[in-house]
Structure formats: structure tokens, C-alpha cells
Amino acid sequence: MVAQITEGVKVSVETTYQPEYSNPANEHFMFAYKIQIENLSEYSVQLLRRHWVIFDSNGTKREVEGEGVVGLQPIIEPGQNYEYVSGCNLKTDMGAMQGTYQMKRLVDEELFDALIPEFNLIAPFKLN
Template structure:
């Protein structure tokens, strides 16, 4: 697991290879990731948007941007955490992701970016 705190928001990420949804013969590798977002600030925040950079070890780079996460725009009170699971497909056995969340301080209505740490997705048999 990797974690990072920026702007008082802690982002932790765990990754899981999904062999049942992968097809190595066709160069299709599916990964799930669990993200925990924790508000260490003394004010409530709302997550509005996400922006991902997905880097495949075959040299492919993709960007994904959109509203919220898994269809919601969660609000976190001070000390509260929110967790979700999502997925990413790669065309090679290894890759990594990182990005930002656009969040809003609900007290003063200002927006700010929170950094999502770089996390790796590696098929388990590549680690031997």
C-alpha cells in the first residue's frame, strides 16, 4: 500500500491483480485498486473531479478525467474517510497510475487539488 497526504487529505492505495478478468495470451491484464480518502482538515471537503495518468510498461500513456469517483462526489467531514474500489486494464504485465482529485473546502468554497500517489500494478508472477 502507498499513502500520501497533500492539502490535509490522505490518499492510500492498494492494488490487486484480477486473473479471472485477464487474458495474458491476448495481452489483457486487469487490476483493481482500493482507495481510501481521509480528511485530516478541520473543515468538510467535497470531491468533485478526478484526473488519472495511466502508464503502461509497453510505452502507452493514457489520461482519464471525469466527475467524482465511481459515480459519486463524496463529502468528507473532518476526520472522516471514504473508500472505494475501481479498476484499470493494461496491455502489459506492469504499469502505474497517479493523478489528482479536485476538491472543495465547503466552508470557504475554495477549490484545491489533492495528489494521488504513484502506485504500481504488477502481475504477481513478474515479481519472482
């Protein structure tokens, strides 16, 4: 698990290779990632947008942006956390992701980017 704290918002990531949804012969490798966002600050925050940068080990880079996460723009109260699971497909058995969440501090409407630490996506058979 990797984690990063930005302005009192801690983002932690765990990944899992999904062999049942992958097809290596067709260059399709599916990974799930679980994100936990903890509000360590004294102010309520809302997640407004996400921006991902996805790297394949073949040198391909792509970016994904959009509102919220899994269709939601959660408000996270001080001391609370929000978790969700999503997925990413790669054309290779190794890659990485990183990004940002645009957050809004509700007390003063101030916007800031919470960093999502870079994390690796590696099929387990690649490690042998």
C-alpha cells in the first residue's frame, strides 16, 4: 500500500491483478485498485474531480479526467474516510498510475489538489 498526505487529506492505494478479467494473449491485463481517502484536517472537504495519468510498460501514457469518483462527489467530514474500488486495464503486464483529486474545503470554498501517489500495477506472474 502506498499513501500520500496533501493539506490534511490522506490518499492510500491498494492494487490487485484481476486474472479472471484479463486476456494476456490479446494484450489485455485488468487491475483493480482500492482507494481510501481520509480527512485528517479539521474541515469538511468534498471531492469534485479526478485526474489520472496511466503508464504502460511499453511507453504508452494516457490521461483520464472527470467529475467525482464512481459517479459520486463525496463529502468527507473531519476524522472520516471514504473508500471505493475501481479498475484499470493495461496492454502490458506492468504499469503504473498516479494523479490528483480536486478537493474543495467547505468552510471557505477553497480548492486544492490532493495528490494520489504513484502506484504500480504488476501481474503476479511477472514477479516470478
